[in-house]
Amino acid sequence: MFRKKKEEEEVWTGYRIGADKAQSFYLADEAYNTSQVDKLSELILSSEKIYYDLGSSKKIDDLILKGINNFRRTKSRIGKPNPQIIDPIVLIDSMRLIKSDNEIKLLQEAINITEKGFIEAINFSKPGVYEYEVQEIMEKEFRLRGAKRNGYPSIVASGKNSCILHYIQNDKKIEKESLLLIDAGSEWDYYSADITRTWPVNGKFTGEQKDIYEIVLEANIKAIDECKVGNNINDPHIKALTILIEGLKNLKILSESVDQIIEERLYTPFYMHSTSHWLGLDVHDSGKYRDREENFTKFSEGMILTIEPGLYFGDMAQKISSKYKDIGIRVEDDILITKSGPKNLSANIPKSIKDLEN
Numbered sequence: 001m002f003r004k005k006k007e008e009e010e011v012w013t014g015y016r017i018g019a020d021k022a023q024s025f026y027l028a029d030e031a032y033n034t035s036q037v038d039k040l041s042e043l044i045l046s047s048e049k050i051y052y053d054l055g056s057s058k059k060i061d062d063l064i065l066k067g068i069n070n071f072r073r074t075k076s077r078i079g080k081p082n083p084q085i086i087d088p089i090v091l092i093d094s095m096r097l098i099k100s101d102n103e104i105k106l107l108q109e110a111i112n113i114t115e116k117g118f119i120e121a122i123n124f125s126k127p128g129v130y131e132y133e134v135q136e137i138m139e140k141e142f143r144l145r146g147a148k149r150n151g152y153p154s155i156v157a158s159g160k161n162s163c164i165l166h167y168i169q170n171d172k173k174i175e176k177e178s179l180l181l182i183d184a185g186s187e188w189d190y191y192s193a194d195i196t197r198t199w200p201v202n203g204k205f206t207g208e209q210k211d212i213y214e215i216v217l218e219a220n221i222k223a224i225d226e227c228k229v230g231n232n233i234n235d236p237h238i239k240a241l242t243i244l245i246e247g248l249k250n251l252k253i254l255s256e257s258v259d260q261i262i263e264e265r266l267y268t269p270f271y272m273h274s275t276s277h278w279l280g281l282d283v284h285d286s287g288k289y290r291d292r293e294e295n296f297t298k299f300s301e302g303m304i305l306t307i308e309p310g311l312y313f314g315d316m317a318q319k320i321s322s323k324y325k326d327i328g329i330r331v332e333d334d335i336l337i338t339k340s341g342p343k344n345l346s347a348n349i350p351k352s353i354k355d356l357e358n
């Protein structure tokens with residue numbers, strides 16, 4: 001169903017393809033204008049299967065039920081079974097979970113463009129400039145390299161703002177000795193990158209910042225190693241979590257055993273999000289994390305996910321530690337599962353301490 005072509009409306013709101021052109025453009029067998037929506041119940045009379053997410057629209061639900069009703073009155077009598085209603089989401093989800101070679105290329109291009117934007121941002125950032133200025137420099141690079149949009153609103157968070165996971169105000173002045181956390185991704189042909197880097201704006205980590213950064217970086221690297229066929233989506237998370245917890249214990253921020261810390265979730269003041277999500281057309285792409293029996297999704301070739309451990313010493317952590325107050329660090333890469341192990345598609349974006357200091 002497409003909105004009918006109507007020049008007097010298009011002059012206000014833009015071009016519409018209309019049903020006629022849509023048919024050839026989208027290679028559809030048939031196409032209709034939205035004004036012909038009632039036709040749906042007629043079409044059902046000649047259908048065996050209806051791929052529709054029942055419950056997603058009252059109006060369409062009603063038309064489909066009306067069609068099925070007609071079918072029962074006419075076709076059922078002559079022995080034909082009702083058309084099956086099939087939830088397309090399940091099918092599309094599993095198709096989207098495994099990326100084709102072409103999809104991998106598109107996503108790699110989104111990541112390559114994002115890399116160039118991050119390099120501009122790292123070079124431009126310094127104490128005294130505003131977060132939105134750095135954002136502008138990075139996103140300008142995305143645009144100049146052909147990415148029309150960002151996959152999601154850029155998070156450009158300095159100082160204590162980096163402890164707010166979805167900080168997008170990006171309006172504060174960057175103070176000296178502060179870290180800058182950027183979580184951003186350009187979009188290329190609808191595929192979105194999703195990268196996070198955190199660096200010291202004056203070119204040198206303080207001792208405390210470095211302590212925390214080293215833990216997060218190790219969690220990122222070791223969790224990436226877990227992204228291989230045979231493992232499941234929870235394995236990198238457990239690996240990252242264990243390393244983060246061991247790091248917090250070494251710094252005397254937590255004292256209980258690793259098992260107890262995990263069991264009682266004592267890490268949540270410092271790490272309150274999960275380590276991975278699927279990546280593709282959506283930044284949090286469709287695809288299941290568990291099956292019906294609650295088993296975690298096993299990795300297969302062609303899956304792409306993020307690895308994004310972090311540690312945050314924001315308001316939730318204040319009571320426990322003052323030395324690390326306001327430090328927020330996340331390191332996020334985009335990983336492709338291949339036969340021969342994890343492929344870090346964002347490996348070229350600097351993340352070692354040596355590369356981030358100058």
Ligand SMILES: [Mn+2]
Pocket residue numbers: 194277306308332
């Ligand atoms: Mn992410």
